[in-house]
Amino acid sequence: MSHSILASVASPSQILYNHPVDVNLVQRTNTGDSISNKIQVNLRILNRRSETAEKEFRFELSRADEYDFLYADNITRDKFQALAKECQLSVDFDQFPQTVVDEILKKSERREPRVREPEEFHANGESTIQFNCYLSADRSICEFESVNNTRLHRQRIAIALQAVRGEELLSHVIAIAKNRDMKLKKYKQDSEQLNLKARKLTSEHERDEAKIEELTQELNELRADYDNLQTSHQDAQSDLELAREELSNFREGKEEAEQQLRDLEDELANVESDLQRKGVELDELQILYESEQVNADNWKQKHAELSKDFDKLKYIVSTYHKDCPKPEFVKSLDHKKLAELDNELKEKAQLFEDMQAQVAALKNQIETLNAEIVQKDKQIVQLQRDKDEAVRSLLVYQTRFPMVSSATASPLYYTPPQQVITNRFMAAGNAPVPFPPIRSSTPPTPSYSYRPVLGQGNANLLGSGQRMPLSNLTANQMARTIPKQTQNTPIQEGSVLHSLQPENAKNVT
Structure with a gap:
């Protein structure tokens, strides 16, 4: 999978990444236990300007099967400095989204079957890059974590995302509904086109069925003719073998007759x-x-x-x-x-x-x-x-x-x-x-x-x-x-x- 990332200097709301990502969802309970599931979430990274015209990157996680599963956070330059100090990042603020996207792309590419190098394997045989989501017990915070294990060290990037509620969640649901309506309309149009194609294909199928019956009948006739030809061929082979055998017998008879003639001539000369x-x-x-x-x-x-x-x-x-x-x-x-x-x-x-x-x-x-x-x-x-x-x-x-x-x-x-x-x-x-x-x-x-x-x-x-x-x-x-x-x-x-x-x-x- 390849995706083009736009330049860091962009419009007030520029989508840098908007694709599903496989993650390991760990949900904590009030009793202190946790439930782990492998799910697919949609990660959207936006490059935009805040109200103070400050550059920021917005990270959003959502699920298509849960409308209220929407977590987001705005990474400003100050937050990035604290995150870089905490995770010991060696990239700058402008390159940070691109680094996350590259990690996602590496994990996606490693799904394809190929010969892997030894450093690409962990002790358990899984990929060295993992994405985890940790939900709090009240589902108010979702921590998005990227873990990259190498032979020398373990690199971890964790971003705490807050649950989106209120108008933003409503806008998100409305956007999803509109998107679904558009998809539904498109599906209907596609359905009508498919129905039309289906009717055409049905008529063609009926014609093909009739033609198949004719071809089947012709095939049966051809098979019968082929069987007759096989029988005739076998008879011809038998006749050929008999003719060859008779020819061999005639040749032997000729040799015997010639030998007998020579013997008779010798006997006649002796007589x-x-x-x-x-x-x-x-x-x-x-x-x-x-x-x-x-x-x-x-x-x-x-x-x-x-x-x-x-x-x-x-x-x-x-x-x-x-x-x-x-x-x-x-x-x-x-x-x-x-x-x-x-x-x-x-x-x-x-x-x-x-x-x-x-x-x-x-x-x-x-x-x-x-x-x-x-x-x-x-x-x-x-x-x-x-x-x-x-x-x-x-x-x-x-x-x-x-x-x-x-x-x-x-x-x-x-x-x-x-x-x-x-x-x-x-x-x-x-x-x-x-x-x-x-x-x-x-x-x-x-x-x-x-x-x-x-x-x-x-x-x-x-x-x-x-x-x-x-x-x-x-x-x-x-x-x-x-x-x-x-x-x-x-x-x-x-x-x-x-x-x-x-x-x-x-x-x-």
């Missing part, structure tokens, strides 16, 4: 390599089979020649036995030689059966290779279908997600080599085409014509001119068809019989 290797083995077996077939034909021709020689020999021997009976020792020698020839013939027949078994094994191996080749053809077709299915899956993925397919490599279309996938392996209906006759046909078993020899027992076995397959003959039957003279016939090197000898059997593939 093609295996197929080529099997083809080479089949060609080698076919060459071996043709070689064995040639050897078998040569053996057949040689066997026919030996059979003829054997028949001739038998005829000569039988004629010799009829014409010239031999002695017993010659017969025993002939029987012994015949037994040796018979044993040798059995051995050769066994070798021939082993050769036939080898040929049959080669035939079975060729048939097995043909079956494996057919199975490989089916595997190639199935791998081709799996590859086409993987390529279609990649195309579907790239069509559905073009942004992903554009960032990745385009699918590779694999075409098997022409020498592998030809009409030999693929037909119009995706069925394997059989091999050429040289590989797929079963070699025929050679048939030979045998004549009945060595007695009537062969007549039941081989009829006249009857053709029996060589593979159906037993060892004894084959031994009877081979002349005994072949026991001394050398086996040609490189022939089938030569390859079937025990010492040469390990060289047979």
